[in-house]
Amino acid sequence: MKNEQILENKLIELIRLAETDLPKDVEASLRNALQREKSELGKMNLEIILENVRIAREHKIPMCQDTGILNFFIKYGHCEINYDKINKIIIESVRKATKEIPLRPCVVNPFSRLNTNNNTGVGVPNCDVEITAENYVEITVFPKGAGSENMNNLCMLKPANGIAGVKKFVLNTVINSGGYPCPPIKIGIGIGGTSDIAMKLSKKALLRQCEKKHKDEKIASLEKELQEMMDSTGIGSMGLGGTVTTLGVNVEYADCHTASLPVGISIQCWADRRAAMRLYDDGDIEYLSHRGFSHD
Amino acid sequence: MTRNYLSTPISEKDILNLKVGDIVFISGLLITSRDQAHLRALEYARQKKEVPIDYGNSVLFHCGPVVKKTDNDWIVIAAGPTTSDRMEEIEHEFIRRFNIRMIIGKGGMGEKTTKSLEKNKAIYCSYTGGAGALAAKAIERVVKVEWLDLGIPEAVWTFEVKNFGPCIVSIDSNGNNLYSEVSAKVKENYERIIKSNVG
Numbered sequence: 023m024k025n026e027q028i029l030e031n032k033l034i035e036l037i038r039l040a041e042t043d044l045p046k047d048v049e050a051s052l053r054n055a056l057q058r059e060k061s062e063l064g065k066m067n068l069e070i071i072l073e074n075v076r077i078a079r080e081h082k083i084p085m086c087q088d089t090g091i092l093n094f095f096i097k098y099g100h101c102e103i104n105y106d107k108i109n110k111i112i113i114e115s116v117r118k119a120t121k122e123i124p125l126r127p128c129v130v131n132p133f134s135r136l137n138t139n140n141n142t143g144v145g146v147p148n149c150d151v152e153i154t155a156e157n158y159v160e161i162t163v164f165p166k167g168a169g170s171e172n173m174n175n176l177c178m179l180k181p182a183n184g185i186a187g188v189k190k191f192v193l194n195t196v197i198n199s200g201g202y203p204c205p206p207i208k209i210g211i212g213i214g215g216t217s218d219i220a221m222k223l224s225k226k227a228l229l230r231q232c233e234k235k236h237k238d239e240k241i242a243s244l245e246k247e248l249q250e251m252m253d254s255t256g257i258g259s260m261g262l263g264g265t266v267t268t269l270g271v272n273v274e275y276a277d278c279h280t281a282s283l284p285v286g287i288s289i290q291c292w293a294d295r296r297a298a299m300r301l302y303d304d305g306d307i308e309y310l311s312h313r314g315f316s317h318d
Numbered sequence: 319m320t321r322n323y324l325s326t327p328i329s330e331k332d333i334l335n336l337k338v339g340d341i342v343f344i345s346g347l348l349i350t351s352r353d354q355a356h357l358r359a360l361e362y363a364r365q366k367k368e369v370p371i372d373y374g375n376s377v378l379f380h381c382g383p384v385v386k387k388t389d390n391d392w393i394v395i396a397a398g399p400t401t402s403d404r405m406e407e408i409e410h411e412f413i414r415r416f417n418i419r420m421i422i423g424k425g426g427m428g429e430k431t432t433k434s435l436e437k438n439k440a441i442y443c444s445y446t447g448g449a450g451a452l453a454a455k456a457i458e459r460v461v462k463v464e465w466l467d468l469g470i471p472e473a474v475w476t477f478e479v480k481n482f483g484p485c486i487v488s489i490d491s492n493g494n495n496l497y498s499e500v501s502a503k504v505k506e507n508y509e510r511i512i513k514s515n516v517g
Binding site: 062063066067070071073074077078081083084085086087088089124125126127128130135136137139167168169172186189190193197200201202204247251254255256257258260261262263291292293 | 319339354381382383384385386395396397398400401403424425426444446447448449450451452453454455468469470471472484486488496497499500501503504507508510511512515516517
């Protein structure tokens, strides 16, 4: 089979996997959260969440009715398929997935609010492409609901505010979000770059597994400190109070202008849905987010 | 945590003794409405135009479901709550005009809604956000759908449900708001965190 057909066949299944089955690291974080939680209401919410995850996986149905905007992160290595063809396959797969899984049509025109009814539209789905020298194309499907996305934030801090300013900005953002983004939340933080890069990095930070800390020890310790700070707010699961507010805090950075300190924050709900696969140039498929998963 | 089983239509008496933190399971009719349906229903009501939806005898559910159309019916695939706060600015008028007795949503609502619930003897309950697959299991059928031109998520769906829950009473009819209580504690914690981590 040609790689193009393989991609056509597998991409809709990758979307289904993302929408119906949480990656193992996320489910493990939720179980860990249940053990850490002391409040009765918090425990009840976490038990319901885990039960919901089980039902969605068993029946292959979306775990949340907000099936979200579908974001795609692509690492484009050596490949016999032109990128414009990959883009077309992605759009077609989103339309097909909307009908077949089914997904909720979430995409509307911002002026008329008319629904496109197929989850595609102007600028949607958004594809982030990185060119690599590898012998595969890697595609990550990252559905993002509006409850968490609406809580994202950007601040152009002054360099004098320093990392203390970053901590305060994250704390204020998380406290203002309260229960709206369906905690326990995962927090992606982009520090540096320019305004758009800080936001992009914050979203990419969410793609990293919860328990995997940054390879730079100083940043890893900032991630740990931020997570402890957010948990000690007492917001708790669903904002109803408790000892666990976060599943993880991931930071990514880029160098920036000497006069700038941009900070972007992307908040993700407990349903930290993503699925990633690689299509090698010989037609082999490898799943990265759901170990042991195979359709064959 | 006391468990309470209620059926629609829910009376004033049914909810008067419910307190924040109590658990409720609902049987009967849930009617979904979110941003666009709120706006349209209020616009119709202000113009004295008929609203083809019986909110008063049902439970208002902040929700936009995943549904599938078969030859004759709609099947609900996932139907958890949406963020209620988006309706905060208009919910008080909605409660008054449509005799709302109970709302199910997530994330809580603000002072205007809390006051209106107290005045109209009504409550707000929270269903676990994101638990759409579980919620759909308690939905027995779609009774009807109105205003489908608003799109599937924004349309007004009437669901017949059996033991839909657990729903946590988070704003009761005496003006108690569980979210405000948590928020007050979070404020205290904020000062402490700033002192120890930010300086």
